Amino acid sequence: xxxxxxxxxxxHVQEGDSTNFTCSFPSSNFYALHWxxxxxxxxxxxxxxxxxxxDEKKKGxxxxxxxxxxxxxxxxxxxxxxxxxxxxxxxxxxxxTSYDKVIFGPGTSLSVxx
Amino acid sequence: DxxxxxxxxxxxxxxxQQVTLRCSPKSGHDTVSWYQQALGQGPQFIFQYYEEEExxxxxxxxxxxxxxxxxxxxxxxxxxLWLGDSALYLCASSLRQGGLALHFGNGTRLTVT
Numbered sequence: 001x002x003x004x005x006x007x008x009x010x011x012h013v014q015e016g017d018s019t020n021f022t023c024s025f026p027s028s029n030f031y032a033l034h035w036x037x038x039x040x041x042x043x044x045x046x047x048x049x050x051x052x053x054x055d056e057k058k059k060g061x062x063x064x065x066x067x068x069x070x071x072x073x074x075x076x077x078x079x080x081x082x083x084x085x086x087x088x089x090x091x092x093x094x095x096x097t098s099y100d101k102v103i104f105g106p107g108t109s110l111s112v113x114x
Numbered sequence: 115d116x117x118x119x120x121x122x123x124x125x126x127x128x129x130x131q132q133v134t135l136r137c138s139p140k141s142g143h144d145t146v147s148w149y150q151q152a153l154g155q156g157p158q159f160i161f162q163y164y165e166e167e168e169x170x171x172x173x174x175x176x177x178x179x180x181x182x183x184x185x186x187x188x189x190x191x192x193x194x195l196w197l198g199d200s201a202l203y204l205c206a207s208s209l210r211q212g213g214l215a216l217h218f219g220n221g222t223r224l225t226v227t
Contacts, residue, residue: 046215104156
C-alpha cells in the first residue's frame with residue numbers, strides 16, 4: 001500500500017511569515033510528485049508537477065523542491081498572505097502500470113493570520 | 115474553456131440506497147479519475163477511466179462502480195450505501211498524453227443517513 005505523508009497537519013502563521021511543509025513518499029518506482037492548493041469552497045488547483053530529482057519549481061511566492069532518492073518534497077511560501085490560507089496537498093504518481101494512479105497525502109492546512 | 119463540472123452538488127440518501135454522481139471533464143481531456151474525501155483525510159483514489167474502460171482501481175469495494183461515455187463524461191455509482199460512504203466525491207480530469215496535472219471539479223457532497 002502506497003503511503004504519502006505530510007507534515008505538519010496544520011499551521012498557523014502571521015502575515016508576512018515564511019513557512020514550509022514536507023511531503024514524504026515512496027522512493028521506489030517514482031514517476032511524478034504533484035502539489036495542489038485547496039481553498040475552502042473551491043476545487044483543488046495544481047501548483048506544481050515535478051518529475052526529476054533535484055527539480056525546483058517556483059510560482060510567485062511559492063516554490064517547491066524534490067528529492068526522489070530519499071522520497072521527500074518541500075513546499076515553501078515566502079511572506080505568507082491571508083489569501084495563502086488553504087489546504088496544501090501533495091500527491092505521488094508511481095511508475096509504469098500505476099503511473100496514472102495519483103495518490104494523495106492527508107494535506108497541510110495553513111491559516112495566515114492578518 | 116469549460117472546466118470540470120460535477121452534479122449534483124449535494125445529495126442526501128438513506129442507508130441501502132443507490133446513488134449516481136456525474137462528471138464532465140475539462141474540454142480536451144480524455145481521462146477521468148474519481149476520489150473520495152472524508153473529513154480529515156486527503157482524497158482517496160477510487161478508480162480511473164480512459165477510453166471507456168476502468169484502467170486503475172483503488173482499495174474500494176465492488177459497490178463502487180463507474181462508467182465513461184464516448185464524450186469522456188463519467189458516472190460514479192455506489193450501491194447499498196453505508197453511513198461510512200458519506201463524503202465529498204471529487205472528479206478529476208487529465209489528458210493521458212499530455213500534462214500530468216489533474217483538474218478537479220467542485221465535488222459532490224454525499225450524506226448517507
